[in-house]
Amino acid sequence: MMATGWSIVESPFRVERAKAYEGLFTLGSGYLHIRGSLEEHLSGAPQNVSYTRMPANVTSETFPDTKVKWGTYVPGIFGRHPLLNNEMINLPWFLGMAPILDGERLDMERCRILDYRRELRLDTATLRRTFRWQTRRGAEVAVMFERFVSAARGHLCVQRMTLGAKADVDVIVEAGLDADVRTNGYDHFREASLGFAAPNGIDCRVRTDAGDEIEMATRVAAPGAAWRYEAAARAARLAAGLRLRAGDTLCVEKRTAVATSRDRRAAAPADVLREAEGLSFEALHGEHADAWRRRWATCDVGIEGDEASQRAMRASLFHLLRAHVPDDPRVAIDAKGYAGEAYWGRYFWDTEMFLLPFYLYTDPARARTLADFRVQSLDGAIANATRYGYRGARYAWESDSAGRECCPNWQYADHEVHVTADVVYGLVHYARAAGGAGYLRGPAARVLVETARYWQERIDRLPPGPCANLLGVMGPDEYKPISNNNAYTNRMVSFALRAAAEVGEAAGAGVEECEHWRRLAGELPIPRADDGILILQCEGFDRFAEPDFERLWKDRRRTFAAQVSQERLYRSKCLKQADVLMMMALFPDEFREAEVRRAWAYYLPYTTHDSSLSAGVHAIVAARLGLADEAWEFWQQAKAIDLDIEHGRAAEGIHIANAGAVWQMAVFGFAGMRTAMQADVLTLSPRLPVAWSRLAFPVVWKGAAAYVDIEPDGVTVTNRGSRPLDVCVHGEPRTIPPGERALWKLGA
């Protein structure tokens, strides 16, 4: 497979891009994540500024204009923000490490820096920065910083700074730990204590406002260094003076271990460090890189003929691999992929609809923890329903780890109810693709039953007639906040009600109850225009105003929402993202091609794509419709979102759902693979973009491993499993024996 496309390079340093690279260069082990901030930091960018972040529409929100933003996250560590409810807490920053040469402190803005190059190696999840530094005193030093968060020891971060001098130079090395940080401008720490772990360490302990204890231990090593401890308010550092001789190289290594009172398997940070004590940087990096290689083997999507696409794909997969927390169903993957605070570290419908499929078809064990997350947070969902005055369970639009609704904006929290059905769709998807029916009758059954009980009360029957209605809902298109019978929502709720009826008795539901759910499922309408072909996004969609983009949307690089009042959004036909098309992408067999084409033609001109979730769905639908140019255009838009350094789109975190959509565009769109919700056997209908000469990826289909290799003139599927595998390509079924491959030739 393509050897290129394995790295992302920043060169030269430009301060206005620093925050975007911080997001994009976030490293993590699942357990621990840290944004790609510069070790020596920048001056004039304090990280302890308190401000009041207010409830707002994040899509059009303006974030504080700071040069850089530190971020250290352990999934599941939440605290209460006074206005915004529970949010993931930004933990103390432990990356700090800076050389002072002949009295001059390293600073990317102030110092004379040559040949700056920072590279994120996607294959080994390693960040390395190299440059030459010419000091004001005339010395020139080659500097290299390396870091990785160990995939083999998830609580450990390893850093190294290497200095090579052409002439003698006095060096002071500083390495610190800073607990004086904020989360969205708010201070969540009730206590913070730091101390000297002689001779070369700092120990830090903070207690959050939710009562969690965070412990960090950092140790620094450099040949011949005698470290002195310098304490500041809620911060500390070690400093040592050294003499670097011409031609010599100085290596300073810093290792930090993190633990929290919420850890399932408690290990003191000092123990984590001790266990690694005998291992060199190279040895630790070796085991880390091996772990990453194994992960890539499960999922790498090869794209030939288009290096930009290949790189974008791998950047997406990198963050998908990083952001998943292994073996911990108490958390899922937050909307910014643990790389920023914009969405408060919360879990959205993104989990089921945009993220889950990637894991399902590459690493089902990881998919399981995401499914289990919803099972374990059922109590939170029941509490939400109770608070709203309903029986049953109501999943949060913005969930914390306990499932509690945290969204501070009522229009989403109150009305964007489809998430509760999306959760069920995800559980059923997991069961069909990997977990088996037993999962639904077992762990997931209560979720299905309790959410069905919620729907039963949430559905209104309006006279005359027995027709069920979901009134006052917001669909995926968040610019229609309170609409009736949103097609997507109704379809998903019908699905969820039927699924619940299937397993209801396993969770104590009565036969009549299940029968009632089936009846409601059958009654929920999908609204249509008078022509019978156009599916309406909701009842009365034709009674919204024309959005008049021509006049009102002057700057197309910024969202429409940022340029008009919310009031206008809410009364106009403008869509934030795919809504009817999203439904059609999920239920492809239920809509005739004429209906899909009609929906495409009708909604696309109204769609702003203000949401990063929009382009991916459009690319998939376009690919399926054979709209090659449109599919390619949306692919280009979607793949670039976090790599769009110019517009700083990763500054506040990774659009992790879009990363999942990048994988889906390739696999469900261009490879035309049907999900286990849409087909019983592995089914492909490839439509390669003309720029691509090859698209290849591994897939796990209901427990069977396979490898799909698509070229313009043929598709090869290798059965990597131990049983015969049924595969259907462009309607032509074959059975592939274990270990063998089959080729489908494609006509010119």
Add this chain to the structure above:
Amino acid sequence: MMATGWSIVESPFRVERAKAYEGLFTLGSGYLHIRGSLEEHLSGAPQNVSYTRMPANVTSETFPDTKVKWGTYVPGIFGRHPLLNNEMINLPWFLGMAPILDGERLDMERCRILDYRRELRLDTATLRRTFRWQTRRGAEVAVMFERFVSAARGHLCVQRMTLGAKADVDVIVEAGLDADVRTNGYDHFREASLGFAAPNGIDCRVRTDAGDEIEMATRVAAPGAAWRYEAAARAARLAAGLRLRAGDTLCVEKRTAVATSRDRRAAAPADVLREAEGLSFEALHGEHADAWRRRWATCDVGIEGDEASQRAMRASLFHLLRAHVPDDPRVAIDAKGYAGEAYWGRYFWDTEMFLLPFYLYTDPARARTLADFRVQSLDGAIANATRYGYRGARYAWESDSAGRECCPNWQYADHEVHVTADVVYGLVHYARAAGGAGYLRGPAARVLVETARYWQERIDRLPPGPCANLLGVMGPDEYKPISNNNAYTNRMVSFALRAAAEVGEAAGAGVEECEHWRRLAGELPIPRADDGILILQCEGFDRFAEPDFERLWKDRRRTFAAQVSQERLYRSKCLKQADVLMMMALFPDEFREAEVRRAWAYYLPYTTHDSSLSAGVHAIVAARLGLADEAWEFWQQAKAIDLDIEHGRAAEGIHIANAGAVWQMAVFGFAGMRTAMQADVLTLSPRLPVAWSRLAFPVVWKGAAAYVDIEPDGVTVTNRGSRPLDVCVHGEPRTIPPGERALWKLGA
């Protein structure tokens, strides 16, 4: 006229009612208002507690559970709350005055108090409290507190404490001024300084966060007292020890003057005090009482046969007279009548629809300042429109004195646009009833034109056809936040557009522009049900859910909104208040009786009356429909709102719009008077409640003064003006010569 019904009495003291009496016993001169707090205060009720009041639906909001709440307000003094925008600032509290007898401090909860009686005299706007106090040392002292805010000298508040002892007793008298207060839990003072004005005064100066300076000067006088000054943090007091001999009486007088940097005619507080120096308490009270007598003569509504109704009417008129700021069009009357902070001292549509009529038909000069308020705040309304992306002017749902939108909840601020048309309705009402057409072509013309320009852009024409639509609006019923073509709103906007077209050219609008407004006015639909008789509150009203009050509204003493989720309110047919009926009350000639009866029958069962604006409108419509029982029932509800001490409904301020509705119920409802918007001559169709033997009131009709006297068997109208007056009673027109009266006999 009835000599009873002129006072409200509290007896005995009950701490759980203290806050409601504070609201109800608010005194004011228009310029200065102060809640009816106890001079000596209560222990355990600190007034400097900071808390964060969050945006919420005030109707269902829970306020801090404190025993009492001080409130000192000067209309127009606004400051910025960090979450809630501009709010009226609660100023330093200057009422403090307490006796300490034999070492025991007066405290209504802790001391032995007999014969407690506090009376608000409505005729003279004087608050007087009397009780006997038996100290722990065995002394018994008769105590009287009196206070009034001078109607003759609006910046001056006069207080007196009188102690009469049966046996010798040591007295310490304290009198203070406390600047350590909060507004809705927030501290708006940037500076506060207090100082001793020897020998017997305290001077206080605070600067608000908006930069306004507030000055207060307080002087205390008691025979033989030597005052010592005691300073505390942001507070100060004077104290003096005295000996009260058996049979003697001690009078302590306290006078406080207030001025602000925003005053139109600046007068230093010390000067205000100096000017009054030669006048005794009685003399000051005399001129104050005279001023109130003159005011009552313009508006007193006499009700015979039902003292409770009489008292409630006068309580309403009292607060209407108090809360109006004379000669200052920079402010209007806030939603709590300057008697509390619940609605942040802001101005709502209440001004035009509920308050203006009372002033229009009793004291047109006061009505003029309310009309002028909208004229002078036009720039704020233009700024609002600009911020929302529109040309023209858009009046604020919650306005500060500059007209800026301050509502922190977007559903109201963004969608409750009818206020902009209500303002125009008010201006036209003022012109027709008092100001003359010149007012519209003169000062008000720009308001009419600029608001029409806003509507022109806010209105959407949907294909097919030329039909104009107002999409995404909230009508008076705030439980339908985003609806299309709300009947009330459309009707009011049509009215406003036509009014603008009439005067457009006077304010520089083109002929075509005016023509366009007329066309839009004609196109805005009033939605109807299929039967052609039922006016729909908005399009698709029949697509809301049944509210199921039976099951969900358990406690009818509390609002429905407080017992269900907002989400359920927003998708259900429940109404907060009259909406279609409000329109019908304003435009009685446009709807057939069958239509009004149908609307009444259809909407009433769905109406929660959660809003205090609801009952009054219902009473008027019921009276006109001849639904005597229903009219009486709604009268009973509405008249009692602020007098409902049991439920503490005045605790957070006076429902001043309802006070205006109380007047309207009597005059427009039971007397059946048509407004100048509804008739050219004074027109009455009295329908007295059976409990009333008489209803009589003065009225100013287009500059002509008249007196209406209704008894069961006849109506007498006296022409108090200098020209013949045309009057029509029950369809029978007469012309009454100046100074004469006419009698219409009513059949049994």
